[in-house]
Amino acid sequence: MSGAFRIPRAGRLSQAKTARFSFDGQSYTGIEGDTLASALLANGVHLVGRSFKYHRPRGFLSAGAEEPNALVQVERDAARKAPNIRATVQELYDGLVAQSQNRWPSLAFDIGAVNDIASPLFSAGFYYKTFMWPKAAWKSLYEPKIRAAAGLGVSPDKPDPDHYSSRYAHCDVLVLGGGAAGITAALAAAETGARVILADEQADFGGSLRFETGAKIDGQDGYGWAQAAIAKLKGMDNVRVLSRTTAFGYYAQNFVGLVERVSDHLQSPGHDLPRERLWQVRAKRVVLATGSIERHMVFADNDRPGIMLASAARIYLNHYGVAVGKNVGVYTANDSAYAAAIDLKKAGVNIAAIVDLRDHPTGPVIDEARALGIEVNFGRAVIRAGGKLRVTSMTVQPKNGGGERTIPVDAILMSAGWTPSVHLFSQSRGKVAFNDETKRFVPGIYAQDCISVGACNGTDGLSASIDEAYAAGAKAAKDAGAKTAKGTKPKVDASESWSRGMLGAAPGAGPDKTVKAFVDFQNDVAAKDIRQAVHEGMRSIEHVKRFTTNGMATDQGKTSNMHGLAIAAETLGKPIPEVGLTTFRAPYTPVTFGAIVSHARGPLFDPTRKTAIHPWAEAQGAVFEDVGQWKRAWYFPKAGEDMHKAVDRECVAVRTNAGLFDASTLGKIEVVGPDAAKFMELLYTNPWEKLEPGRCRYGIMLREDGFIYDDGVVGRLAPDRFHVTTTTGGAPRVMNHMEDYLQTEFPHLNVWLTSITEQWAVIAVQGPKSRDIIAPLVEGIDMSDEALPHMSVREGKICGVPTRLFRMSFTGERGFEVNVPADYGQTVWEALWAEGQKHGATAYGTEAMHVLRAEKGYIIVGQDTDGTVTPNDAGLDWAVGKKKTDFVGIRGLTRPDLVAKGRKQLVGLKTKDPKVVLEEGAQIVADPKQAIPMKMIGHVTSSYWSQNCGRSIALALVAGGRDRMGETLYVPMPNGVIEVEVTGMVFFDETGGRLND
Amino acid sequence: MLLIRCPYCEEERPELEFRNAGEAHIARSANMAGESDDDFEKFFFIRSNPKGIIYERWRHIHGCARFFNAVRDTVTDKFVMTYKAGEPKPSKLPGAVK
């Protein structure tokens, strides 16, 4: 048996297919097709959670996505612990394990419930008022305590082992909502041949047809019709039907985000299935058929477990075969609750009484209820509910006062009417309009190519909804370019009648200021809190909402917004539209991070770039560092070496014999065309027209404001061809910068730009023996100093493959950079390595490269410059063509601030104690004895131990630095002040003779 | 996600393929070196930042890689029109586009 409250022959689930599950350690049996909610109710369990603020016992309010109370933790294993799962949405599978949340030590006895007794302390705005002072206490004291006490569920503490997927999809017509209206619209659109996607958040299509026993369409009961229509749609090639799929966000130009819950309902999903799939759909037309959500009645203690929406009780009975009680009371202000009472009565459940706030309602459901012998009371209110962990009674009073009567019940069904679900419409930036007659906000002005149909459009009655939906579906398809429909509109044979209900607080909600008549269950906001907000001066609904937190919980106020608004309007004495409705924002229901992130995590979060020589470095045991997306060999430790020892050895070896360095990550751009030199003149500060083919030049690129943007050595291969190198990190932005000017400012220049970073592997061979290593492998290039002087480039062959051989140096030693097609990078490296072994060469990594260049005072853009440094500041004024009439940045360089005295200039620093290595980023002061805060005159940009110099070296930006040569400055550090001497930037081989040695 | 029509590809493509490149129709002087401080300030620092219609440069960076100009409404985000780089600022804008 799957629960004492399961009604034989009721519902649509097969009683034979049972599923075991546990809740708070207790085992239960449900049926396949149950939700966790229906399975618990079948076992008579209503108490499933404690509320957020007051820790009040809570049960199920609803049977769907709007559920504010029944949030549970579902645990598959140690890593798969999902908090805040709505039990009304979670489908049951055999072995499901769920826990209640926000209670300690147990659900029935919760220490935090003292908040309920002390609740006068927790009135609206409590947090704002109480924890404002002292300010510092918020972070250290208040917030952690509040969070610990208020936690909703526990986050998993292990990486998510599930995988998620995502898809883009395009369609002519996207239909959101699979009730009668949505199905009809999808049929109408699909019959034209248009590409249609139909999505519904439930496992089963049909929407309210799942509980409306009075609906008959095309000769079938409503639910049966829906299933047949879905089967038909699934059989069409032009239609995609997505169940368990929630449209959570409606973005610009009919771009809609949906999440499909692929495997949360399966017992053992297997690794092939993603947990969820994100659909990003671009639709030519969208049909919104999102239905409406029933509102509860706002009266004292309306949150007791067992008190729920009337329509929820109908779904539990008519779909799941579950009675929500044995002796049920009804409190309503509209007709639809009668149908719930009638269905339950017919299923053998006692209906204690129907209490109707209306004075003289008439209609077939009222007659039928009476005919079934149900007690019906008009013009009366339920002024309070009895019971604590479960409702035990309802106390009834004439609505204008009078004698009270308490009726024992074990459940109360409520209906204050229905609220059109305009969430997605509002997200689409459409403007809602208030219908004064029906007291509903309905779609008003559309901002996108969408249309609302059925209940979400405020359309009452099944016939009218189907008429509207059929016309809208056909029109949407036609507007999207499809042919005219050739199908037939579904015919409604019978339907249920709907009526309007009420908004705001019912008589049982006070005026007493202690009555807890809940408006927002999830955030524990009662009618009195909204009234208090108004009394304290809140006028706009946006302020009321933030002050009380009404509608700001994870359910986004699906059941509470309209009540809250009506109470605020009544208290303000203003009509509802003047108080305004808050804007709905995505997501409609909570979306997991997994679905958004999809595959883009771990190694797939960002591309990893590796050079052609990477495998060799890896085999040699190199330690790598991340430089942007690149993996670069940092240093090559030998057995027993730490980083410092390895780097010291590498640095000495380069200056003693030679070193090989993988420089492939350098950005490379080929600038080609008759106007290539003119273009270079405009993009770089240097003169280029007179640079002879075969020669190289160090170039500086500025922005228009005059600050250094990038640098690199440029080789002129031919009159119309430059091989430009950029910094490793700067390659994409330099390319963008060049393209921008070429396309938009200098389009008259006949030039082509090609990124060649990945096409050429670059092997730097540096050191006194470098020529000896390279020469034996080179063909067709005269390697003599006369033919190939420093800063020149030749094309020829190395190891039989083409090379662009640069004679250049970033170490201060005689040096070469061997460019070869990337495919041959490792082969040529290995050949050079073998040759190098004859000459005592070593491989060196980026750390040694940094030290070696710093020993020579060569700057690194982005390390020694920071976007506020001019060529002059960096001591590179020589690279600015003084006779040039234009280049990018020429005017910026003459701005008053850039030519002012006292600018920070790049200088060298030597610590008085040569063994002390400064910290990069450390601040520099002129007088260490001054009062704090000290006047900081600069900072260290580069700092290393230099084994070649036998001391530490540093570069720094210092105000007026070049006028301070020999001056003593100070670097205050936590452990004391370090004395430094200002020096030139070159620490090794000041004359530069070694470039040609 | 917006759809942007590239005037070179002559196709509407998703926003992901594009990158904004700042305000359009800010001409770089042919005599840059001779610009006054005031004119350089206007050229380099001052941008209009309107509520409503803005003229912008965009680049179809993950497509044809061309820079082009666009007219966009900063209130609705909608693109009113796009046109090729170098073409004059349109004197008349098409009516509300869908």
Ligand SMILES: [Zn+2]
């Ligand atoms: Zn394009």
